[in-house]
Amino acid sequence: MTLPTLAIGTLGGTLSMLQAAAGEGVTPGLDSTQMLADAPQLASLARISAKTLQMLPSASLSFIQLIDVLYWAKAQVEEGAHAVVLTQGTDTLEEVAYFLELLWPFDAPLILTGAMRAASEPGADGPANLLAAVQVALDSQSRGRGVLVVINDQIHAAEHVRKTESLAMAAFSSPHFGCEGLLIEGRACYLKPARPRHPLPEPWRLDQRxxxxxxxxxxxxxxxxxxxxxxxxxxxxxxxxxxxxxxxxxxxxxxxxxxxxxxxxxxxxxxxxxxxxxxxxxxxxxxxxxxxxxxxxxxxxxxxxxxxxxxxxxxxxxxxxxxxxxxxxx
Structure with missing residues (x-):
């Protein structure tokens, strides 16, 4: 059986962070190759190409950097990728997901995920969230749903999701609307039908404030x-x-x-x-x-x-x- 092609772009965030020495805070340290090594199950699901796009806490991402991420993600689909997964920090995950949702023109899924525990912490959730994001991205039911956030085995719409807890593992919710679906035994179980989407053209100005x-x-x-x-x-x-x-x-x-x-x-x-x-x-x-x-x-x-x-x-x-x-x- 021929495996589907999937692209993963990493931007940094807690999912990539390590503690260099006892008593020091965690900082971005894992690149895309190291993240894939921490989730070996991915190799059986798809032919994966991975690229480190940034190595930043998400609070330091900018609109201009996100335009570059959008160009990269679009190029992956145009070159044949079935879906694209992005990993980043959770601090601005909701804004980045919505930004990309406004501009994502394809039926191919664009999935964002992150982590609440650093890679060097016991019980780090990054590998599980990355695996879940890939499983959702490859599910045929995810097509035509635009940009989704997959975290803690929940699937959220970009326009509704919010980070509602600062440190808890269950940090994300979609107030009033609820999540779009759940990941159950490795498969996406959607609770709502896909909605019509109306993506905007790419901005030709980037200096507005x-x-x-x-x-x-x-x-x-x-x-x-x-x-x-x-x-x-x-x-x-x-x-x-x-x-x-x-x-x-x-x-x-x-x-x-x-x-x-x-x-x-x-x-x-x-x-x-x-x-x-x-x-x-x-x-x-x-x-x-x-x-x-x-x-x-x-x-x-x-x-x-x-x-x-x-x-x-x-x-x-x-x-x-x-x-x-x-x-x-x-």
Missing amino acids: VALLEADFAADTLLLEQVAGLGYEGLVIAGFGAGHVPAAWAKCVGYIVTRMPVIVASRTGSGPTARHTYGFEGGEMDLQRKGALMAGFLCPRKCRVLLWVLIGCGMDDELEHWLEEYRQPR
């Missing part, structure tokens, strides 16, 4: 007042509750929306913004009258990614349309 600010109790407006003059082309506000800000912030928003798009999302970690409930100054009805857009179920971090990509594609005039997709559960 989008700010993300969080509304806090008794926060002043000093930073907010400076945003429009600092070269930013978009603003995302992580608002209180269902998408609210202090009255003083609302006044600033009224000015900022004349200079750039403003999205207001919820900082709560779960649940959507409202649209027609609160009428006080700084409530969502007031912010919408001023020209701000409500994010619905899309979290603040992914709002920033979406706006960055749309500006880069010259399609920021379609922001309202994209956000409308996230105002109703899908």
